[in-house]
Each structure stands twice: as structure tokens, then as C-alpha cells.
Amino acid sequence: MPESTNQPEPERSRSAVRSLLRLWPYVKPISHRLFGSAGVAVVASCLALLIPLVLKWIVDGPVAHRDPSGVWLGGGLVLLLGLLEAGLFGVRRWLVARPMAGLEATMRADLYHRLQRLPVSFHDRWGSGQLLSRATNDLQILRMFLTFPMVFLAVNTATIVAGFGILFVQQWSLGLILLVPVVPLVILCSYFEARYQVASRTAQDQVGDLTTLVEESVLGIRIIKAFGRHRSQAEAFHRQSRELRGTELRKARLLADLWMVIVGLPDVALGAALVLGVVQVADGGLSAGTLVAFLSTALALRWPVESLGWLLSFSNEAATAADRVFEVLDTEVPPETGKGTSTGTGTGTGTAEEGRPADGIRFSAVRFRYPDAPEGTPDLLTGIDLHIRSGETVALVGATGSGKTSLTSLIPRLYEPTGGRITLDGTDAALLTRSTLRSLVATAFEEPTLFSAGVRENVLMGAPGADEADLLRALEIAQCDFVHKLPQGVDTQVGEQGLSLSGGQRQRLALARAVVGRPRFLVLDDPLSALDVHTEALVEAALRQVLSTTTALVVAHRPSTVMLADRVALLSEGRITAVGTHQELLTSSAAYRRLMSGQDGSTPAAPDRPQFEGSSTR
Numbered sequence: 078m079p080e081s082t083n084q085p086e087p088e089r090s091r092s093a094v095r096s097l098l099r100l101w102p103y104v105k106p107i108s109h110r111l112f113g114s115a116g117v118a119v120v121a122s123c124l125a126l127l128i129p130l131v132l133k134w135i136v137d138g139p140v141a142h143r144d145p146s147g148v149w150l151g152g153g154l155v156l157l158l159g160l161l162e163a164g165l166f167g168v169r170r171w172l173v174a175r176p177m178a179g180l181e182a183t184m185r186a187d188l189y190h191r192l193q194r195l196p197v198s199f200h201d202r203w204g205s206g207q208l209l210s211r212a213t214n215d216l217q218i219l220r221m222f223l224t225f226p227m228v229f230l231a232v233n234t235a236t237i238v239a240g241f242g243i244l245f246v247q248q249w250s251l252g253l254i255l256l257v258p259v260v261p262l263v264i265l266c267s268y269f270e271a272r273y274q275v276a277s278r279t280a281q282d283q284v285g286d287l288t289t290l291v292e293e294s295v296l297g298i299r300i301i302k303a304f305g306r307h308r309s310q311a312e313a314f315h316r317q318s319r320e321l322r323g324t325e326l327r328k329a330r331l332l333a334d335l336w337m338v339i340v341g342l343p344d345v346a347l348g349a350a351l352v353l354g355v356v357q358v359a360d361g362g363l364s365a366g367t368l369v370a371f372l373s374t375a376l377a378l379r380w381p382v383e384s385l386g387w388l389l390s391f392s393n394e395a396a397t398a399a400d401r402v403f404e405v406l407d408t409e410v411p412p413e414t415g416k417g418t419s420t421g422t423g424t425g426t427g428t429a430e431e432g433r434p435a436d437g438i439r440f441s442a443v444r445f446r447y448p449d450a451p452e453g454t455p456d457l458l459t460g461i462d463l464h465i466r467s468g469e470t471v472a473l474v475g476a477t478g479s480g481k482t483s484l485t486s487l488i489p490r491l492y493e494p495t496g497g498r499i500t501l502d503g504t505d506a507a508l509l510t511r512s513t514l515r516s517l518v519a520t521a522f523e524e525p526t527l528f529s530a531g532v533r534e535n536v537l538m539g540a541p542g543a544d545e546a547d548l549l550r551a552l553e554i555a556q557c558d559f560v561h562k563l564p565q566g567v568d569t570q571v572g573e574q575g576l577s578l579s580g581g582q583r584q585r586l587a588l589a590r591a592v593v594g595r596p597r598f599l600v601l602d603d604p605l606s607a608l609d610v611h612t613e614a615l616v617e618a619a620l621r622q623v624l625s626t627t628t629a630l631v632v633a634h635r636p637s638t639v640m641l642a643d644r645v646a647l648l649s650e651g652r653i654t655a656v657g658t659h660q661e662l663l664t665s666s667a668a669y670r671r672l673m674s675g676q677d678g679s680t681p682a683a684p685d686r687p688q689f690e691g692s693s694t695r
């Protein structure tokens with residue numbers, strides 16, 4: 078199982094600000110709330126800065142003049158300012174909580190829709206865990222950043238500027254001492270920021286890889302158990318966990334160094350200001366109240382200054398999260414219609430015309446290579462010419478790895494051909510919109526995937542507009558009588574979080590899904606794979622029914638599937654090298670005989686041999 082993904086290497090050096098600015102289109106609709114909350118936070122922080130001024134008044138006034146009523150008044154004022162500050166911070170939260178949850182939901186919806194629209198070749202390249210972590214972890218980081226760190230970066234900077242203003246007014250010489258650490262702090266912060274940025278990206282990518290591994294271990298638990306692969310899976314898990322732990326520790330070390338500097342330098346400066354201030358009070362050059370106010374203001378500025386380290390590191394993580402999310406959102410969705418060549422009867426309008434002469438499926442000089450195939454590898458399909466007549470079923474056979482599945486996936490344009498043309502009843506498939514194309518072509522894959530939903534939803538997924546009558550018809554055609562005996566009939570939950578169905582039951586439900594929309598064309602990828610003899614007979618019966626209603630291309634690995642077809646096409650070295658009935662090919666093609674007898678080592682045929690040597694095709 079792959080442990081790392083093949084997605085493009087991200088750009089490691091980038092401006093965090095530029096990355097975060099990309100969030101603006103999402104922030105814009107709620108910017109009034111965000112700015113409002115920042116304004117409220119600035120007012121709250123400034124109220125906190127007034128407290129030292131009240132203290133100065135208390136010390137130099139009522140305390141110096143031994144006036145208890147003045148002390149009570151000052152105390153009440155401090156309490157009032159504290160309550161106001163707390164209340165305003167509460168209002169700030171209230172202002173942003175709901176819009177931020179909405180922003181996260183909108184971004185997640187956009188990401189999800191983009192993932193749904195991106196081609197299969199994109200999903201081939203990206204590990205599912207990487208996508209999962211972007212849709213969950215990274216979006217959560219972004220919401221948290223916009224709610225708190227972004228606002229407080231601005232608020233704390235404003236508070237620091239206002240606080241220093243107050244310090245300078247109170248005693249400029251002491252204020253200057255506190256300013257001394259600013260230059261080394263800025264230099265050290267930018268040094269840490271650059272290193273933290275790299276560590277943060279590495280950690281977030283490693284979380285994605287680890288998510289992929291855990292997901293695969295859960296989904297593939299049967300195989301892991303069956304092959305006793307616990308140990309190797311556990312080793313891979315521990316290795317990736319250790320790597321992630323190492324990166325997190327590196328981040329923690331960087332953060333610890335940053336905190337040490339951010340806390341240490343101002344404290345040294347504060348100590349120096351305290352000593353100098355006490356000397357000035359002793360000399361009579363400064364009132365005790367002013368020194369108390371100065372130190373209280375400086376202490377009130379500790380949190381805004383100290384928090385800068387954490388806020389900067391979080392901002393970096395948010396910038397990384399934004400990069401990772403936009404890497405997906407920026408991936409271009411291929412155009413709806415490709416660069417097909419209009420045939421004499423092709424419409425080019427993206428719709429399929431009713432009443433078009435039923436020509437079936439035609440492959441003309443179709444070429445294909447996977448977008449991620451290594452440089453220099455030859456095309457997988459090098460010129461496919463094949464005509465499946467309307468109403469006909471053609472079985473596609475070939476050695477393992479010859480490209481059968483790849484060929485069938487070109488019909489619904491899960492991949493785009495790199496050359497040639499596929500026409501459906503005379504219309505170039507490349508000129509149809511994907512939605513039109515997929516309403517014409519239904520597919521049942523080798524692995525019948527069911528979703529965590531009821532039988533009804535799983536089957537109707539094949540035709541969103543279909544009704545109850547269509548559902549029952551499809552279930553009947555696909556021989557899914559067993560459904561009615563399930564605890565809640567067609568409403569029984571199946572799939573990952575539902576009732577476990579047998580392989581044959583899943584195959585038949587996948588067939589029902591394929592036929593529920595009465596598709597004009599049907600593509601089946603080895604629909605009898607891995608079935609026991611009894612189940613195979615049931616699915617075969619279902620298939621016969623299904624195939625009689627449509628034009629079909631069926632990938633066949635075993636002779637019993639071949640027997641369902643009218644004709645057989647042999648795929649070899651990227652081309653269709655022979656077409657004919659089963660009997661014709663047995664007579665005329667040595668390669669076909671070898672394939673059917675299993676002598677090429679790819680197709681097990683022995684148990685079915687007596688069957689396919691008979692003459693009937695369907």
C-alpha cells in the first residue's frame with residue numbers, strides 16, 4: 078500500500094501574507110462582522126490600558142492624601158473598567174462565532190464540489206488522506222485563525238502602539254528602555270518564521286499521509302487480517318507516526334526558542350526600567366504614582382507582546398493550510414466538452430439527439446495513455462477500432478494488464494482519449510457534456526461499491542429522476558429479490574455503516590444501479606468477478622436480462638462471461654486484434670484459444686471449458 082502521495086511538490090518558500098490574502102473572497106461577505114469584532118477588541122484592550130492611569134490617580138491622589146473615599150471610588154472605577162473589558166470580549170466572540178462557522182462550511186462545500194468535479198486522473202495522483210485532512214484539519218485551522226489569531230495580531234499590535242504612547246507620555250526615558258528589544262525581536266521573529274513555515278508544511282503533509290495510511294488500514298482490514306499483514310502495517314504506521322512526532326517536536330523546539338526570546342528580552346528591559354524608575358523616584362524626579370502607572374502599563378503590555386510568538390506561529394500554520402486548500406481549489410476542472418471531431422451527424426451541442434440512427438458504440442483509431450504514466454512509456458492503447466452494433470453485447474477479452482478496464486473507462490470519459498474518436502449512436506462522445514454522456518452510459522465496476530445509505534438511495538444513484546416503479550423494475554432485472562427480505566426492505570441501510578451484503582448481492586445491486594436509468598449504453602467491468610458457483614448463476618441470470626435491454630461492452634475474464642456476449646473482441650498490445658463470435662475466434666485466433674485455455678497465465682478457464690466449447694453465444 079502506498080505510504081506517500083504523488084501529488085505535486087508544493088512550493089516551499091512563499092509569503093505567508095500572500096497565502097492568507099487569498100482567503101479574502103471568503104472573508105469579504107462577513108468582513109463587517111470581522112472588522113466590527115476587531116474594533117470591539119481594540120476598545121476592550123484600550124480600556125485595560127486605562128486601568129494603570131486610574132492606579133496612578135489612586136496612588137498620587139487618595140493614597141497620598143489619606144482619603145479612603147477616593148480609594149473606594151478608584152477601586153470601583155477599576156472594577157467597572159475590568160467588567161467592561163470582559164463584556165466587550167464576550168460581544169466580540171458573539172459577533173464572529175456564527176459567520177466563521179458559515180465561512181468554514183462554505184469553504185468545505187467549495188472544496189467538496191471541486192473534488193467531485195475533478196477528473197479521476199486527479200484522484201489517482203492524490204492520496205485520499207491528503208484530501209481528507211485538507212477538508213477537515215486545514216479548514217478548521219483556517220477558521221480558528223480568522224476567529225482569533227488574525228484579529229489579535231491586529232488588536233495586539235494596536236494595543237502595543239497605544240501602550241507605548243502612554244508609556245512615553247508618562248516617562249519617555251523609561252519608555253525608550255522598553256523599546257530597545259524591538260529591533261532584535263523583529264530580526265529573530267523573521268528568522269524563526271522562515272524555519273517554522275517549513276516545519277509546519279512538513280507536519281501538515283505528514284498528517285495527510287498518516288490519514289491515508291489509517292484509512293487504508295481500516296478499509297483493507299480484511300486483507301490485512303487474511304494475509305497476516307498486521308506487523309508490516311503497524312511498522313509503517315509507527316514509522317510515519319515517529320516522523321510526524323519528530324516534526325512536531327522540531328516545531329515545539331522552534332516555538333520554545335521563540336518564546337524564550339519574546340518573553341526574555343522584554344523582561345530584561347522591564348527590569349532595567351524598574352531599577353532606573355526606582356532611582357528616579359528616590360531622587361524625586363518621578364512620582365511614585367507615575368512609576369506604578371508606568372509599570373502597570375508595561376505589565377499590561379506583556380500579554381500582547383508575548384502572544385505575538387504564538388500568533389505568528391499560528392498564522393504560519395494557517396498560511397500553510399490555505400496553501401494546501403488552494404492547491405486543490407486551484408486545480409483546473411477539464412472543460413465539459415473535449416476536443417472531439419464532429420461526425421457528419423454529430424451535434425456539437427452537448428446534447429444527444431433523440432431519433433438518431435442507432436449506430437451503437439464506435440471506436441475509431443482511439444489512443445490512450447494515463448496522464449501520470451512515466452515519461453517515455455508507450456501509449457497503452459495505440460489505435461482501437463471497434464464497432465459495437467446497437468443492441469449488441471460485445472465481450473472484451475485480453476491478457477491481464479492489456480488495458481481492458483482502461484478502454485472501458487474512456488466511454489463515460491472517466492479518462493479522456495489522447496487520440497481518435499468514440500461515437501455513441503453517431504455523436505462524438507467528446508462533444509457531449511459529461512452529464513448528458515453519463516445519462517446515456519451506465520457503468521458497473523469490478524468492485525461494486527455501495528454507499529452508507531439505504532438500498533433505495535444506492536440504486537437510484539444511477540438515475541436521480543427515477544421513481545419507485547423504475548427502482549422495482551431495476552431490482553427485478555438485476556435479480557435482486559433478496560432486497561425484499563431485508564429487515565426494512567429497500568430502506569435497509571447497506572454499505573460501510575449498514576448491513577453487510579454478500580459479494581453476489583453487492584454485484585447485483587451494482588447492476589440494478591447501472592440499469593435503473595434505462596441507459597442506452599452499458600459498460601460492465603468483469604461483473605462476475607470473484608463469485609461462487611451458485612451466486613455466479615444468479616448474477617449471470619441477472620446479466621442476461623440486463624444485457625437484453627441495451628448496447629453493452631463487457632470486460633470478461635472468464636469464459637462464462639464471454640458466453641453472455643454476441644461477439645468477442647480481443648485486445649492485445651494496444652489494439653483490437655480479432656473480433657468475432659466465440660466460436661469464430663476459437664477457430665481463427667490462436668491467441669484467443671491460448672487466452673481462453675488459460676495458457677497465457679492470465680485467465681483461468683479450466684472449470685468453464687466444457688461450457689464455452691459449446692456453440693451457443695447468447
Ligand SMILES: Nc1ncnc2c1ncn2[C@@H]1O[C@H](COP(=O)(O)OP(=O)(O)OP(=O)(O)O)[C@@H](O)[C@H]1O
Nearest residue numbers: 201447449450457476477478479480481482483484
Ligand atoms: N490510473 C492509472 N495510472 C497509470 N497507469 C495505470 C492506471 N491504471 C492502470 N494503469 C496501468 O495500465 C495498464 C492497464 O491496466 P488495466 O486495468 O486497464 O488492465 P486490464 O486489462 O483491465 O487488467 P486486468 O485484466 O488485470 O483487470 C496496467 O499496466 C496498469 O498498471
